[in-house]
Amino acid sequence: MLHVKIFTFSPLQENTYLVSNDMGDCILFDPGCYEDGEREALYGYVQSNGLRPVLLVNTHCHLDHVFGNKYAAETWNLEPHFHALEQRLFELAPSSGLMWNLPFDSWTGPCRHIQAGTDLILGEDHLQVLFTPGHSPGSLSFYSSEGGFVISGDVLFRGSIGRTDLPGADLGTLQRSIREVLYQLPQTTIVYSGHGPSTTIGQEMAHNPYVPA
Numbered sequence: 001m002l003h004v005k006i007f008t009f010s011p012l013q014e015n016t017y018l019v020s021n022d023m024g025d026c027i028l029f030d031p032g033c034y035e036d037g038e039r040e041a042l043y044g045y046v047q048s049n050g051l052r053p054v055l056l057v058n059t060h061c062h063l064d065h066v067f068g069n070k071y072a073a074e075t076w077n078l079e080p081h082f083h084a085l086e087q088r089l090f091e092l093a094p095s096s097g098l099m100w101n102l103p104f105d106s107w108t109g110p111c112r113h114i115q116a117g118t119d120l121i122l123g124e125d126h127l128q129v130l131f132t133p134g135h136s137p138g139s140l141s142f143y144s145s146e147g148g149f150v151i152s153g154d155v156l157f158r159g160s161i162g163r164t165d166l167p168g169a170d171l172g173t174l175q176r177s178i179r180e181v182l183y184q185l186p187q188t189t190i191v192y193s194g195h196g197p198s199t200t201i202g203q204e205m206a207h208n209p210y211v212p213a
Contacts, residue, residue: 002125002147004192007042010034011102012064015194016042017151019144020051021123027055028078029142029151030194031068034104039071046076055120058082059153060136061090062166063097063104065194070107083131084113085138089168114140127151130181134174135162141182149190150201156182156191158199161210178204178211 005018014032026046033039046053056078058065069080082090094106114120116131120142130141132155139162143150154162156178164171182191187202204211 002122002144002149004147004149005045006192007033007038007045009038010064010067012100013195014064014067015192015196016068017192018042018045018051018053019122019127019151020049021125023123024049024051025054025123026051027057027120027122027127028053028072028076029057030059030065030153031056031072032064032066033068033071034102039068042068042072043075053078054122056080057114057120057142058086058090059141059151059155059194060139061086061093062136062154063093063100063102065153066090066093066106067097067102067104070105073107073109079110079112080107081112081114083116083138083140085133086136087111087113089136116140132177132181134171134177135164135169136166137168139177143185143189148186148188149192150182150185151192152182152194154194156199156204156208156211157193157196158191158203159208160196161208162194175211183211 009032017029020026053076
């Protein structure tokens with residue numbers, strides 16, 4: 001059984017997810033911890049619950065989703081994993097931080113690229129890697145059929161969708177990703193978004209004004 005812990009970090013109010021199994025192994029998705037207190041909160045939760053981070057994964061590489069990559073990688077001896085099409089955004093993230101007046105130290109070590117159609121494996125549990133571009137060129141979502149949830153990054157929000165006015169974004173592509181990939185999941189699937197509260201696929205199919213079902 002998988003357990004999902006949500007942290008909301010940084011001035012940009014980004015959702016960081018810690019997905020753990022009953023054995024205590026866990027995957028850290030989109031560490032957005034920006035300030036010392038946020039990093040301490042993440043570390044304290046991992047330590048107090050006896051968890052072992054085994055994977056560091058980014059749904060995409062906009063600055064708010066990679067603020068904590070360096071800290072997480074160094075603390076738990078991990079390498080960031082993301083889609084190859086996000087590599088350029090990852091390299092540009094520090095300069096984006098300066099533009100937003102949010103400077104940060106970026107991870108400069110090795111990274112690994114994830115292919116869509118594969119699975120992330122956490123013990124006996126699997127999360128399917130879904131290719132959902134549009135908000136960024138290589139946005140990925142991660143679906144657990146047994147857990148009944150998908151971690152969607154900034155693709156789909158409650159009553160909204162990700163921004164498409166950023167470099168590499170495209171509205172039509174994003175709408176297709178939602179309609180042809182996420183909306184194909186069971187309607188009861190919980191959507192854990194990159195910002196804001198969670199929702200369900202059924203809720204968005206019925207009410208999201210940006211992507212008619």
